[in-house]
Amino acid sequence: MAILYTSPLRLETLAKEFVKVFIQPIRDAYAYRNFKLFEDSINYMRAFRSYSKNKLREWGDKGLLNMRPCPLCASHMFEPRLTTPDDIVYVTCCDCEFVFMNPAPCQSAYNAMYESGYDGLLTAWEKTKDENGMCDYRIEKYFGLDLIRRYQKGGKFLDYGCGSGWVLRLAKRDFDVTGMDIDPNQLARIRSLLNIDSLIEGDITQGLPVWLQGAFDVIHSNQNLEHILEPRRCVAEWSKGLKPGGFLFIACPSVDSFAFAVFAGQNSTAVLTHVSLFSLPTIQYLLESEGFEVVEQGSYARDITVYEYWQHKMNPSPHLFEHRHAYLTSPKTVIALGSPLWIMTELYFYYEMVRRKEKFGNYLYCLARKK
Numbered sequence: 001m002a003i004l005y006t007s008p009l010r011l012e013t014l015a016k017e018f019v020k021v022f023i024q025p026i027r028d029a030y031a032y033r034n035f036k037l038f039e040d041s042i043n044y045m046r047a048f049r050s051y052s053k054n055k056l057r058e059w060g061d062k063g064l065l066n067m068r069p070c071p072l073c074a075s076h077m078f079e080p081r082l083t084t085p086d087d088i089v090y091v092t093c094c095d096c097e098f099v100f101m102n103p104a105p106c107q108s109a110y111n112a113m114y115e116s117g118y119d120g121l122l123t124a125w126e127k128t129k130d131e132n133g134m135c136d137y138r139i140e141k142y143f144g145l146d147l148i149r150r151y152q153k154g155g156k157f158l159d160y161g162c163g164s165g166w167v168l169r170l171a172k173r174d175f176d177v178t179g180m181d182i183d184p185n186q187l188a189r190i191r192s193l194l195n196i197d198s199l200i201e202g203d204i205t206q207g208l209p210v211w212l213q214g215a216f217d218v219i220h221s222n223q224n225l226e227h228i229l230e231p232r233r234c235v236a237e238w239s240k241g242l243k244p245g246g247f248l249f250i251a252c253p254s255v256d257s258f259a260f261a262v263f264a265g266q267n268s269t270a271v272l273t274h275v276s277l278f279s280l281p282t283i284q285y286l287l288e289s290e291g292f293e294v295v296e297q298g299s300y301a302r303d304i305t306v307y308e309y310w311q312h313k314m315n316p317s318p319h320l321f322e323h324r325h326a327y328l329t330s331p332k333t334v335i336a337l338g339s340p341l342w343i344m345t346e347l348y349f350y351y352e353m354v355r356r357k358e359k360f361g362n363y364l365y366c367l368a369r370k371k
Helices: 012-029 033-063 107-115 122-131 142-151 166-171 182-194 231-241 258-266 280-289 306-314 332-337 339-359
Strands: 078-083 089-093 099-101 156-160 176-183 199-201 216-220 242-253 292-300 361-368
Touching: 033 107, 033 122, 033 332, 078 258, 099 176, 099 292, 122 199, 142 166, 142 216, 142 242, 142 292, 142 361, 156 166, 166 176, 166 182, 166 216, 176 182, 216 231, 231 280, 258 306, 258 339, 280 292, 280 361, 306 339
Parallel strands: 156 176, 156 216, 176 199, 216 242
Antiparallel strands: 078 089, 089 099, 242 361, 292 361
């Protein structure tokens, strides 16, 4: 039985997956060894929620929020999906079932938010991570690159939305890398820390520069497509940038995930910067309609702990709950993890893994080839 929902590299047996029931707490604790950084992370998310609420109000007052048709199929028929604690409204398209923010800001207002680093919030958070030793550059293995290398051993590689540049750092071992991002502060960080100069500042939905069209063997996008107001236009531009037979890798949050079903609007997926929420069927629909052949797809990252699950279920003030990437949230967790309740809840999680199959993970991935 191929297990795609926890590791896209296919764990051999369900038994191997089942063993993780007993070692997951150790893995969770190791993932965020610096407890202060976890607290800072939660505080950052709460500050961002407050910022989001104020930003939505500001956009509304300036007439910058507008209802729009479905970004994938242009349908004007949709129904409410959820409203988050910070007043973001998501709808589901009645024709293609795509989930997207509606109303949404105009492109110029949306871009300005990124260019300011969320009015300095993002820049401060990156600095906090560096000071506390939680740097993206400590990552030494990434399943997305492992998957890409199975089909493409080298060549020219574009990382769109390159952020801190951690993927570029790993990819340059095998590829001739170029990074593209809308945030000039992130690009400056890459130049100074990684000594990578092949960087482009810009928004691909405004058009890929002519000199980059047909230039790449691989285009990579990790946690970016959900940030795009017009994802169809973005994928069309990526297609222009690829050589015939070139590969496009996308990873983004999954609206069909177990964590999303549990936490809904308080899932870390449902935030102001996530205007497009994909499922495996909608990402496949988009790619195939833009001339791609899907090679492999699935979901990954459990992103939910026993403590978080029960904290959310029993919280008398659920609006105060903040889901933040499945890290231990209290010393009380150590006691809870040894209880029969923990074991039973873990087993329930693994039952959901089997039942939901490739739709369990909080994030989806898709590798596609340009026809």
